[in-house]
Amino acid sequence: MSIRLLSDSLISRIAAGEVVERPASVVKELVENSLDAGANEISVWVEGSGTSLIRVSDNGGGIPFEDIALAVESHATSKLKEESDLLKIATLGFRGEALSSIASVSKMELLSRTQNHEMGSRLRLEGGKNGEPTMVGSPVGTTVEVRDLFYSIPARRKFLKSPSTELSHISDVINRMALSHSHVHFRLDHAGKTLSDYVVTSRLEDRLQQVLGPDVAGSMVPFAGGHGPVKISGYLSAAPSSFSNSRYLLSFVNQRFVRDKIITHAILQGYETLLMKGRYPAVVLFLTVPFGEVDVNVHPAKFEVRFRKQSEIHDAVAGAVRSGLKREAKEPGLKTSSGEWLLPTNVREGPVPYGTVSRDSLQLFRNDLFRSDTVETPSGAQGIRKGFFSSLTILGQLLGCYIVCQSQEGMALIDQHAAHERIAFEKMRLQIEQGKMERQDLLIPQVFELPFAEAAILGQWLGGLEHLGFTVEGFGGDSFAIKAVPALFPAGDYRDVMRRMIAELAEVGHSTELSQELQERLMTLACHNVIRANRILTREEIYALLEMLDEIDFATQCPHGRPVFIEFSQSQLERMFKRS
Numbered sequence: 001m002s003i004r005l006l007s008d009s010l011i012s013r014i015a016a017g018e019v020v021e022r023p024a025s026v027v028k029e030l031v032e033n034s035l036d037a038g039a040n041e042i043s044v045w046v047e048g049s050g051t052s053l054i055r056v057s058d059n060g061g062g063i064p065f066e067d068i069a070l071a072v073e074s075h076a077t078s079k080l081k082e083e084s085d086l087l088k089i090a091t092l093g094f095r096g097e098a099l100s101s102i103a104s105v106s107k108m109e110l111l112s113r114t115q116n117h118e119m120g121s122r123l124r125l126e127g128g129k130n131g132e133p134t135m136v137g138s139p140v141g142t143t144v145e146v147r148d149l150f151y152s153i154p155a156r157r158k159f160l161k162s163p164s165t166e167l168s169h170i171s172d173v174i175n176r177m178a179l180s181h182s183h184v185h186f187r188l189d190h191a192g193k194t195l196s197d198y199v200v201t202s203r204l205e206d207r208l209q210q211v212l213g214p215d216v217a218g219s220m221v222p223f224a225g226g227h228g229p230v231k232i233s234g235y236l237s238a239a240p241s242s243f244s245n246s247r248y249l250l251s252f253v254n255q256r257f258v259r260d261k262i263i264t265h266a267i268l269q270g271y272e273t274l275l276m277k278g279r280y281p282a283v284v285l286f287l288t289v290p291f292g293e294v295d296v297n298v299h300p301a302k303f304e305v306r307f308r309k310q311s312e313i314h315d316a317v318a319g320a321v322r323s324g325l326k327r328e329a330k331e332p333g334l335k336t337s338s339g340e341w342l343l344p345t346n347v348r349e350g351p352v353p354y355g356t357v358s359r360d361s362l363q364l365f366r367n368d369l370f371r372s373d374t375v376e377t378p379s380g381a382q383g384i385r386k387g388f389f390s391s392l393t394i395l396g397q398l399l400g401c402y403i404v405c406q407s408q409e410g411m412a413l414i415d416q417h418a419a420h421e422r423i424a425f426e427k428m429r430l431q432i433e434q435g436k437m438e439r440q441d442l443l444i445p446q447v448f449e450l451p452f453a454e455a456a457i458l459g460q461w462l463g464g465l466e467h468l469g470f471t472v473e474g475f476g477g478d479s480f481a482i483k484a485v486p487a488l489f490p491a492g493d494y495r496d497v498m499r500r501m502i503a504e505l506a507e508v509g510h511s512t513e514l515s516q517e518l519q520e521r522l523m524t525l526a527c528h529n530v531i532r533a534n535r536i537l538t539r540e541e542i543y544a545l546l547e548m549l550d551e552i553d554f555a556t557q558c559p560h561g562r563p564v565f566i567e568f569s570q571s572q573l574e575r576m577f578k579r580s
C-alpha cells in the first residue's frame with residue numbers, strides 16, 4: 001500500500017459529496033447565494049428530478065467580470081474577509097464551496113451582470129474544468145444553470161429517489177427560504193408548470209398562507225418572547241390543532257433554516273400536556289441572536305448550529321411557546337379548519353376508558369373540584385374578566401358526560417371528564433409551584449407489595465413522590481404503604497395509580513431528581529384518578545366548572561392532550577344540514 005495525495009478534481013468531488021447530496025441541495029445553495037446577493041426576485045426552473053436541469057435566476061448584485069472565474073474556485077468567497085468574520089457570520093453562505101462543488105459534479109453555466117457594468121459575463125464549466133469567461137449581454141443579476149447533475153458520479157444518481165420525491169425536497173427548500181424572506185418574490189417552475197409563486201408581502205401571515213396553505217396557516221397565531229438580545233417571534237398552532245408528523249415544525253436562526261435538537265425539544269416542551277401522544281404542532285419560529293452567540297460553521301450544508309448559551313436559548317424558546325399557548329387557551333375559538341385533530345390516536349394513559357355510569361363512583365367524587373374559591377390564579381386580574389367558558393349559555397348535559405352550550409359562534413360541547421382532569425392537574429401544579437401541596441392522611445394506609453426490582457426503584461423515588469403529595473413509606477420487605485395523597489383528590493383506592501406511577505419511574509431508572517417532564521407525566525397519571533365515571537351535574541355545578549375553566553391555564557386540553565371542548569360554528573352546522 002502506498003500513500004498518495006489525491007488529485008484536485010478528486011478532492012473537490014469528495015468535498016462536493018458533503019454539500020451536494022441531491023438536487024435540492026443545489027437549489028438550496030444557489031438560492032442562498034441569490035439571497036446573499038440582495039435579490040428580491042428569485043426564480044427556480046427545474047426539469048426532470050433536477051438532474052437534467054436546475055436554473056436559478058435572480059436580480060441581485062451580480063458578479064463582476066473580473067471575479068467570475070474566481071467565484072467557482074473552491075474556498076473562494078466574497079463573504080469572509082478576515083478570520084474574525086467567521087465568528088460573526090451574517091450571510092447564508094461563507095464557505096466558498098458551493099459553486100465549485102456543484103461545478104465539479106455537473107455542467108454549469110454562469111451568466112451575471114452588475115449594476116455598474118454595461119455588459120455581463122458568461123462562464124461555462126464542465127466537470128469542474130473552467131472555460132474562459134466571455135462578455136455578453138445580460139440583465140442585472142445572476143443566472144446559474146446546472147445540467148446533468150451527478151453525470152460524473154453515477155453512484156450518487158442511483159441513490160436519488162423518484163422524481164416526485166426529489167421535486168418535493170426542492171419545493172421544501174424554497175418554502176423554508178420563502179418563510180424567512182417574505183420580502184422576496186419566489187417562483188418555482190417544473191417542466192413548464194408553475195408550482196409555487198409567492199409574491200412579495202409585508203405581512204408574514206400572507207406568506208404563511210402562501211407557503212403552508214390556508215388550513216395550516218389558519219390554525220396558527222402569532223407569538224413572541226425572548227430576553228435581552230435573544231428575540232423570538234413566529235406563529236404557532238393553538239393546542240387543538242395537531243399533525244401526525246413534525247413537518248410543520250420549522251425553526252430559523254437569524255433567518256437561516258435549521259434542524260436543531262435543542263430548539264425542537266424546547267418547542268415540544270412548551271406544548272407539554274397539550275398534545276396527544278404522537279401528535280405534533282405547527283410552529284414557525286424565528287430566533288434572532290447576536291451573530292457572536294451562535295456558531296453556524298458546524299455542518300457542511302449548514303443545517304445545524306451551536307449556541308454559546310444553550311440552556312438560555314432552550315428556556316427562552318420553551319417560555320415563549322408556553323406563554324403564547326397560555327394566552328391562546330384563554331381565548332379559545334374556531335381557529336382550526338383542518339379538523340385533523342378530531343381523528344382518534346393513541347393517548348398516553350391507562351386502560352380505564354371514559355364512559356359507563358357507575359353509581360359507586362358518585363360517592364368517590366368529592367366536591368372540592370367544584371369549589372372555585374380554592375383555585376388561586378397567579379395574577380389576580382385574569383380571574384376577574386369574564387372568560388370564554390363562563391360566557392357560554394348552558395343548554396344541558398348529554399349522556400352524563402358532555403355539557404352542551406351555546407357560544408357566540410354556535411354550539412360548544414365540553415367533555416366534563418377532560419375538563420375535570422385539566423382542572424385537577426392545574427391545581428396540583430399550582431400547589432406544587434407554591435410549595436404548599438395540601439395532603440390528606442388516609443385513615444387506613446393502603447399497603448401494596450412490589451416485585452424486588454420495582455421495590456428498589458420506588459425506594460429511590462419516595463422523596464419525589466412526597467413532593468407530588470403522595471406520602472409512601474416502606475412497610476417491611478418489598479411492601480409499601482400509601483399514607484397520604486393530595487387533598488384535592490377524592491377518597492379512593494390509590495394502589496393502582498401508584499403502580500402505574502412506579503412503572504413510569506422504572507422507565508427512567510435510578511435517580512432521585514424529578515425532572516419537569518417526569519413530574520408532569522406523573523401528575524397526569526394521578527389526575528386521571530380524579531374522575532372516572534359519568535355523573536349527573538346540577539346547573540350550579542356546571543356553571544362552577546365553566547368558571548373554573550376560565551381561571552386555570554390551558555383549559556382547552558386535558559393533560560393527555562385531548563380536547564376539553566369542541567365548537568361548531570353556525571356555518572359548520574349549516575353545512576352539515578346542507579343548508580348552504
Ligand SMILES: Nc1ncnc2c1ncn2[C@@H]1O[C@H](COP(=O)(O)OP(=O)(O)O)[C@@H](O)[C@H]1O
Pocket residue numbers: 029033034037058060061062063071072076077078079092093094095096097098099100141142
Ligand atoms: N447569485 C449570486 N449573485 C452574486 N454573487 C454570487 C452569486 N452566487 C455566487 N456569487 C459569488 O460567488 C461566491 C462564491 O459562492 P459560493 O461558492 O456559494 O460560496 P459562498 O456563498 O460561501 O461565498 C460568493 O461569495 C459570491 O461572491
Ligand SMILES: [Mg+2]
Pocket residue numbers: 029032033092093094096098099
Ligand atoms: Mg454560497
